[in-house]
Amino acid sequence: MSELDPTLADLPLVDHHCHGLVRRDLDRAEFEAMLTESAGPSTLGGSLFDSQIGLAVRRWCPPVLDLPAHAPAEDYLARRAELGADEVNRRLLAAAGTQTFLVDTGYLPEPITSPSELAALTGGRAREVVRLEALAEEVFAGGVAAGDFAEAFRSRLAARTVDAVGVKSVAAYRVGLALDGARPTDAEVTAAADRLLRQGGAPRVADPVLHRFLVWSGIDRQLPVQFHVGYGDADVDLHRGDPLLLTDLLRATEPAGVPVMLLHNYPFHRNAGFLAQVFGHVFVDVGLATHNLGHRSAALLRELLELAPFGKVLFSSDAFGLAELYLLGTVLFRRGLGRYLADGVAEDAWAAADAARVAAMIGAGNAERAYQLGT
Numbered sequence: 251m252s253e254l255d256p257t258l259a260d261l262p263l264v265d266h267h268c269h270g271l272v273r274r275d276l277d278r279a280e281f282e283a284m285l286t287e288s289a290g291p292s293t294l295g296g297s298l299f300d301s302q303i304g305l306a307v308r309r310w311c312p313p314v315l316d317l318p319a320h321a322p323a324e325d326y327l328a329r330r331a332e333l334g335a336d337e338v339n340r341r342l343l344a345a346a347g348t349q350t351f352l353v354d355t356g357y358l359p360e361p362i363t364s365p366s367e368l369a370a371l372t373g374g375r376a377r378e379v380v381r382l383e384a385l386a387e388e389v390f391a392g393g394v395a396a397g398d399f400a401e402a403f404r405s406r407l408a409a410r411t412v413d414a415v416g417v418k419s420v421a422a423y424r425v426g427l428a429l430d431g432a433r434p435t436d437a438e439v440t441a442a443a444d445r446l447l448r449q450g451g452a453p454r455v456a457d458p459v460l461h462r463f464l465v466w467s468g469i470d471r472q473l474p475v476q477f478h479v480g481y482g483d484a485d486v487d488l489h490r491g492d493p494l495l496l497t498d499l500l501r502a503t504e505p506a507g508v509p510v511m512l513l514h515n516y517p518f519h520r521n522a523g524f525l526a527q528v529f530g531h532v533f534v535d536v537g538l539a540t541h542n543l544g545h546r547s548a549a550l551l552r553e554l555l556e557l558a559p560f561g562k563v564l565f566s567s568d569a570f571g572l573a574e575l576y577l578l579g580t581v582l583f584r585r586g587l588g589r590y591l592a593d594g595v596a597e598d599a600w601a602a603a604d605a606a607r608v609a610a611m612i613g614a615g616n617a618e619r620a621y622q623l624g625t
């Protein structure tokens with residue numbers, strides 16, 4: 251038996267991509283809707299509790315709310331309602347044990363906790379990740395002329411990222427990841443901005459030129475750039491979310507030395523591992539997929555680690571809305587990584603000291619280095 255705790259229960263974690271929590275009480279339909287990337291559970295498909303994520307909720311979350319593991323869904327939801335959202339959030343976040351949160355503040359379908367409110371639940375710290383498209387749409391909504399957009403956006407980005415640690419692109423949702431690597435000229439940006447403004451209505455960035463401009467603007471700020479990759483909600487054309495489609499852009503941006511973070515990656519996680527190996531600035535995680543795969547998440551993590559260098563792998567929960575997703579993300583990640591490393595020690599693939607060092611790197615050290623959290 252190795253000296254490494256295979257549950258990694260005390261492993262420090264930096265959650266390098268997450269969101270705020272809903273602070274209102276939820277009925278069953280609302281709760282189940284937050285367990286899926288679809289618009290909500292289908293009456294044709296039965297309950298979301300009858301899925302990997304639903305069974306994982308029933309395994310890991312009830313004990314934190316004073317119920318036995320595997321408590322029936324009805325009992326769990328009744329106890330959740332009895333305690334109230336604020337107490338449930340406090341308990342589950344404390345049990346998750348994460349102390350550092352890098353929070354994407356660009357997705358606000360309803361009021362959720364701010365980064366500082368999220369960190370207060372654990373006594374930890376939180377830093378902001380600015381969503382590029384949301385910021386660009388704010389600039390457009392302010393009435394900017396097409397010819398002034400490029401400079402107005404650069405100015406707004408500089409102001410918004412004074413205290414931020416990174417930026418994020420959702421190009422995968424809007425146009426796919428097959429982005430040309432060349433930095434667009436201001437004339438090209440002006441023409442793209444003009445096309446958007448001529449459409450009328452609420453501005454929505456969905457133009458490859460604009461997405462490239464936003465990414466390059468983040469790189470010019472020397473801020474790590476996160477990309478949503480692969481698995482997401484029904485707005486994603488999944489075949490356009492393979493990270494291999496970013497190859498041209500990755501080649502073009504590598505000389506800048508700015509980290510590129512490939513988020514989630516399922517079912518393209520092996521492709522993402524390849525990119526992390528061959529491009530020095532690419533980092534990867536399996537965030538959103540971890541809690542959705544539940545018991546199978548350990549296999550997912552092992553497949554990512556087949557090729558991805560251990561110094562290029564990060565932890566994220568991509569939790570949104572439900573504190574349960576924070577707990578599941580951390581527990582399943584810790585256990586999956588711990589068992590993988592402990593198995594390697596038992597099979598003499600690596601030493602126990604190396605396993606402990608790798609766990610610390612993946613849990614927090616790699617994120618602290620890539621995002622310069624110590625500076």
